[in-house]
Amino acid sequence: MATIRDVAKRAGVSVATVSRVLNETGYVHADTKAAVKKAIEELNYKPNYVARSLYQKSSRLIGLILPDITNPFFPELARAVEDVAHQYGYTVVLCNSDGDLEKEKHYLDVLTQNHADGLIVTTNRQNNLNYINLNIPVVALDRPLHESIPEVCADHYGGGKMATEYLIRRGCNFIAHVRGPGQLSPADERCRGFVNAAEKAGVPFYIVESQFDITISEQKVSELLDTYPRIDGIFAGNDLIAVAAVKVALKRGISIPEELQVIGFDGIPLSACFYPSITTIVQPIYEMGQCATKLLIQLITNQGVTAKKHCLPVKLVERETTKRMG
Amino acid sequence: MATIRDVAKRAGVSVATVSRVLNETGYVHADTKAAVKKAIEELNYKPNYVARSLYQKSSRLIGLILPDITNPFFPELARAVEDVAHQYGYTVVLCNSDGDLEKEKHYLDVLTQNHADGLIVTTNRQNNLNYINLNIPVVALDRPLHESIPEVCADHYGGGKMATEYLIRRGCNFIAHVRGPGQLSPADERCRGFVNAAEKAGVPFYIVESQFDITISEQKVSELLDTYPRIDGIFAGNDLIAVAAVKVALKRGISIPEELQVIGFDGIPLSACFYPSITTIVQPIYEMGQCATKLLIQLITNQGVTAKKHCLPVKLVERETTKRMG
DNA sequence: TTGTAGGCGTTATCAC
DNA sequence: GTGATAACGCCTACAA
Numbered sequence: 211m212a213t214i215r216d217v218a219k220r221a222g223v224s225v226a227t228v229s230r231v232l233n234e235t236g237y238v239h240a241d242t243k244a245a246v247k248k249a250i251e252e253l254n255y256k257p258n259y260v261a262r263s264l265y266q267k268s269s270r271l272i273g274l275i276l277p278d279i280t281n282p283f284f285p286e287l288a289r290a291v292e293d294v295a296h297q298y299g300y301t302v303v304l305c306n307s308d309g310d311l312e313k314e315k316h317y318l319d320v321l322t323q324n325h326a327d328g329l330i331v332t333t334n335r336q337n338n339l340n341y342i343n344l345n346i347p348v349v350a351l352d353r354p355l356h357e358s359i360p361e362v363c364a365d366h367y368g369g370g371k372m373a374t375e376y377l378i379r380r381g382c383n384f385i386a387h388v389r390g391p392g393q394l395s396p397a398d399e400r401c402r403g404f405v406n407a408a409e410k411a412g413v414p415f416y417i418v419e420s421q422f423d424i425t426i427s428e429q430k431v432s433e434l435l436d437t438y439p440r441i442d443g444i445f446a447g448n449d450l451i452a453v454a455a456v457k458v459a460l461k462r463g464i465s466i467p468e469e470l471q472v473i474g475f476d477g478i479p480l481s482a483c484f485y486p487s488i489t490t491i492v493q494p495i496y497e498m499g500q501c502a503t504k505l506l507i508q509l510i511t512n513q514g515v516t517a518k519k520h521c522l523p524v525k526l527v528e529r530e531t532t533k534r535m536g
Numbered sequence: 537m538a539t540i541r542d543v544a545k546r547a548g549v550s551v552a553t554v555s556r557v558l559n560e561t562g563y564v565h566a567d568t569k570a571a572v573k574k575a576i577e578e579l580n581y582k583p584n585y586v587a588r589s590l591y592q593k594s595s596r597l598i599g600l601i602l603p604d605i606t607n608p609f610f611p612e613l614a615r616a617v618e619d620v621a622h623q624y625g626y627t628v629v630l631c632n633s634d635g636d637l638e639k640e641k642h643y644l645d646v647l648t649q650n651h652a653d654g655l656i657v658t659t660n661r662q663n664n665l666n667y668i669n670l671n672i673p674v675v676a677l678d679r680p681l682h683e684s685i686p687e688v689c690a691d692h693y694g695g696g697k698m699a700t701e702y703l704i705r706r707g708c709n710f711i712a713h714v715r716g717p718g719q720l721s722p723a724d725e726r727c728r729g730f731v732n733a734a735e736k737a738g739v740p741f742y743i744v745e746s747q748f749d750i751t752i753s754e755q756k757v758s759e760l761l762d763t764y765p766r767i768d769g770i771f772a773g774n775d776l777i778a779v780a781a782v783k784v785a786l787k788r789g790i791s792i793p794e795e796l797q798v799i800g801f802d803g804i805p806l807s808a809c810f811y812p813s814i815t816t817i818v819q820p821i822y823e824m825g826q827c828a829t830k831l832l833i834q835l836i837t838n839q840g841v842t843a844k845k846h847c848l849p850v851k852l853v854e855r856e857t858t859k860r861m862g
Numbered sequence: 863t864t865g866t867a868g869g870c871g872t873t874a875t876c877a878c
Numbered sequence: 879g880t881g882a883t884a885a886c887g888c889c890t891a892c893a894a
Contacts, residue, residue, distance in 0.1 A: 211671075213871055224881040229873060236874095237879055259649040260595065261871035263586045264886045269650075274630075280615045282805075285605045292605075292632050301646055304600075304630040306618050320627055323585040324595075345537075424809050457811045479608070480806060483750050485783045539887055550865045555889060562890090563863055587887035590870050 212253040221249035232257060263325050272506065273321040275305045275314060276332040276351075281422070282450075282478045283495070284332075287351065290499025291330055298507050300327070309334045322346065328506045331355060334394055347509035351502045353395050360509070362502040362520045366396045366475075369491040369524040370403020373445045373473045376489075376526060378411045380471055380533045382443030386416045386434055388427060388455065390447035397447055400475060404445055416441070420451055427454035435462065442470055449474035449481040452488050456531055472531040486530035494522050538579040547575035558583060589651050598832065599647040601631045601640060602658040602677075607748070608776075608804045609821070610658075613677065616825025617656055624833050626653070635660045648672065654832045657681055660720055673835035677828045679721050686835070688828040688846040692722045692801075695817040695850040696729020699771045699799045702815075702852060704737045706797055706859050708769030712742045712760055714753060714781065716773035723773055726801060730771055742767070746777055753780035761788065768796055775800040775807040778814050782857055798857040812856035820848050 214232075218225045223242055230236045231246045238246075249255070263269040272295050276284050288304065295302045303326065305317040314333060318340055321329065328347045337356050341348050350361040377385050387404045390397030401417065408415040416438060420430040427446075431454055435441065446452035452474030459470050466472060466486060474481055477492030501520055509515060528534070540558075544551045549568055556562045557572045564572075575581070589595040598621050602610050614630065621628045629652065631643040640659060644666055647655065654673045663682050667674050676687040703711050713730040716723030727743065734741040742764060746756040753772075757780055761767065772778035778800030785796050792798060792812060800807055803818030827846055835841060854860070 214873095215871080225872080226874085226881055226883090227879085230880085233873080239879060242879080256645060256649050258590075258651070258871050259646075260586055260589045260651050261886090262873075264584075264590050264870090264888090265872050265874085267886075269586065271629075271650075278615070279605065279611045279618075282608070282611075285608075285611050288630065289604070289606045289632060292630060301643075301650070302630055303597075304614065304618060304628055306615060316622075319582060320585075323582050324597075324627070325584070325586050453809055457809075460811060480809070483779060483783075483806070485786060485811065540889095541887080551888080552865060552890080553863085556864090559889080565863060568864080584887050587870090588889080590872095590887080591889050593870080 211258070212255040213258070214255070216253055217246065217249045217255050220253060221245045267325060268327050269325040270300050271321075271324060271326045272300045272302050272503070273305060273317065273326045273329045274302050275307050275317055275329065277309045277334065278306050279304065280306075282480055283448075283476055286478075286495040287332070287499040290496045291503045294500050294503035294507070300507065307333065311335060311338070311340070314338070315340055318344070328510045330502050330506055336395065347506055349502045349506045349509070351498065360505060360515070360518050360520075362498050362505065362522070363396070364493040364498060364522050364524050366399035366524075367403040369475060369493075370400035370445070371407040372403070372524070372526055373400075373475065373491050374404045374407035375411070376532070377443040377445060377471060377473060378407070378413050380443070380467075380535070382413070382471060384414050384416075384438065384440045385443040385445060386418065386438065386441045387445045388418050388420050388430055388434065388447055388451050390420065390422050390451070392419060400445075400447060420447065422448050422450050424450050424454045424457075427451040428458050431455045431458045435459070435464075444470065444472045446472060446474045449476045449478045449488060449490055452490065452531070453480060453484055456484070456486065456488065466531050467533045471533060473526075474531075477527065482529070489529045489532040490527055491524045492527050493524050498522055537584070538581040539584070540581070542579055543572065543575045543581050546579060547571045593651060594653050595651040596626050597647070597650060597652045598626045598628050598829070599631060599643065599652045599655045600628050601633050601643055601655065603635045603660065604632050605630065606632075608806055609774075609802055612804075612821045613658070613825040616822045617829045620826050620829035620833070626833065633659065637661060637664070637666070640664070641666055644670070654836045656828050656832055662721065673832055675828045675832045675835070677824065686831060686841070686844050686846075688824050688831065688848070689722070690819040690824060690848050690850050692725035692850075693729040695801060695819075696726035696771070697733040698729070698850070698852055699726075699801065699817050700730045700733035701737070702858070703769040703771060703797060703799060704733070704739050706769070706793075706861070708739070708797055710740050710742075710764065710766045711769040711771060712744065712764065712767050713771045714744050714746050714756055714760065714773055714777050716746065716748050716777070718745060726771075726773060746773065748774050748776050750776050750780045750783075753777040754784050757781045757784045761785070761790075770796065770798045772798060772800045775802045775804045775814060775816055778816065778857070779806065779810055782810070782812065782814065792857050793859045797859060799852075800857075803853065808855070815855045815858040816853055817850045818853050819850050824848055 218228045307314045332351045389401045420427045474490035481488040481490045556564045633640045658677045715727045746753045800816035807814040807816045
């Protein structure tokens with residue numbers, strides 16, 4: 211690999227001059243500039259970013275910490291982060307934490323020791339001390355991290371309400387919420403929205419806790435339908451749970467949406483391609499990733515920080531697991 | 537951030553000594569070692585990897601270039617790569633190329649300029665000159681890159697044959713292959729396997745080309761079934777196409793598997809959770825990622841390179857879109 | 863067993 | 879306009 215010194219030698223100038231044309235900083239005569247460019251061309255010189263990072267204390271690396279890229283919610287998020295990062299000349303390092311604090315800590319170390327310029331974090335563990343005294347900007351994505359850390363998420367509470375009201379408007383008389391795991395903030399919020407809407411409407415309801423996992427949820431839904439056969443509407447904690455609900459119902463010969471209506475949450479691709487396609491509360495996943503990344507880059511480049519918390523609106527997409535009106 | 541010099545000062549030794557205890561290299565008296573460790577502790581010193589990289593010309597960064605993490609085939613692959621990399625102390629940089637040569641080139645530059653130690657590449661463009669004269673190891677994953685580059689992939693040809701023979705054994709009399717895009721090596725291989733098996737069995741067959749995309753494939757399958765209503769078996773080029781086939785059939789009231797059997801390829805999670813669940817040729821996706829990463833790390837650390845091409849076996853998983861025997 | 867000093871490739875601050 | 883040169887933080891001959 212050619213270095214700046216090689217270029218300087220070949221162009222018959224000093225490294226300082228080469229650096230100047232490289233960074234377009236300071237004055238340099240048109241002719242020398244041309245000579246330098248020629249030398250760069252001939253040597254196929256590429257600046258060494260590591261050396262540059264060492265001096266600048268900035269690597270243009272962004273860390274993306276998320277539980278598991280294999281979870282269908284995250285690829286789109288990761289994609290958005292990568293797209294925006296790329297657009298602004300940053301590169302993203304992908305870290306799967308499995309929600310494991312040790313692993314998060316490890317990645318945090320690796321990232322900071324590599325002079326990452328900023329972090330985007332999706333973690334279940336709120337108030338995680340790991341993140342608060344870092345000296346690089348951090349943005350929490352999808353889930354709150356700490357009150358001092360800016361955050362981009364969707365309106366889970368509003369979505370929960372919306373889903374529930376929708377079910378009720380579609381004529382459901384006994385609705386169940388198969389919620390996501392406790393302790394997980396979005397699951398809690400959605401559940402709160404559900405309770406609020408159901409109580410306000412005076413509709414009887416029931417709540418079961420499950421995981422964001424199809425197999426486990428099939429089990430839960432099965433038990434639920436055994437216990438409460440009257441249920442005619444299910445608000446699933448996310449689309450995976452919704453898929454489980456639909457499958458269980460179909461296998462039992464319960465017709466959807468005639469006898470049982472199901473609505474999910476998230477709007478992952480699966481919800482649209484499943485058959486029947488699943489009515490769901492769609493989060494603007496890509497936009498969330500974009501927003502978080504732009505925010506982070508603003509923070510990194512110090513362009514007057516904007517609001518602390520960005521709560522993006524969700525929207526209800528009607529598909530085949532709920533009744534069409536009119 | 538504390539530097540090695542701060543530690544040295546605090547421990548009352550030289551930086552060389554600190555470096556020695558850090559890297560466990562060379563002799564150092566137990567007492568001094570203890571003193572240094574204490575200083576490290578007190579200062580919460582963490583070595584600066586950037587400085588280290590500069591000197592060592594190695595960053596312990598691995599680049600993972602793939603078309604689009606949003607494609608359900610890739611998350612598991614990425615996860616495997618990340619897991620193995622992490623296990624060996626490497627960190628992975630995620631790059632979505634969209635199969636765009638310019639983007640690939642850009643990432644290649646970024647990666648090499650950051651002293652990435654190696655690359656794992658999934659690209660459609662074979663014989664891409666970008667990769668051949670790099671001076672870091674490269675491993676091609678899922679798709680061949682160039683004859684000089686080691687490769688990890690699944691047995692697409694064998695899988696194609698297996699799927700076809702299976703359909704025939706299950707009694708199909710007129711089979712169609714809705715294949716993936718031309719030019720894409722795995723799609724070609726699967727198609728070759730199909731043709732070979734169908735011809736050998738003397739079963740009439742038909743081939744349509746589609747994309748690895750549900751919506752487009754629904755269209756293609758629709759046309760196919762219009763033209764050849766006799767078709768009683770479809771070998772889909774991948775699971776997305778299989779999903780499309782199943783949906784189209786079901787919407788037309790064609791019962792699966794009684795009137796039409798469908799088999800996919802890949803074994804993405806969707807194939808298992810779809811209803812009906814889809815019989816498919818499962819690639820060992822996670823293992824492929826692991827294998828490629830281990831191979832790359834061997835190459836990086838120069839541990840006598842193993843065989844050039846690793847072709848992993850696929851297996852047929854019977855589910856609900858084909859008939860059960862006996 | 864430990865310390866000194868030079869170098870990894872850049873950038874930026876001075877002089878000239 | 880341009881060129882030395884001192885950082886950036888670490889590692890490793892080579893000396894001591």
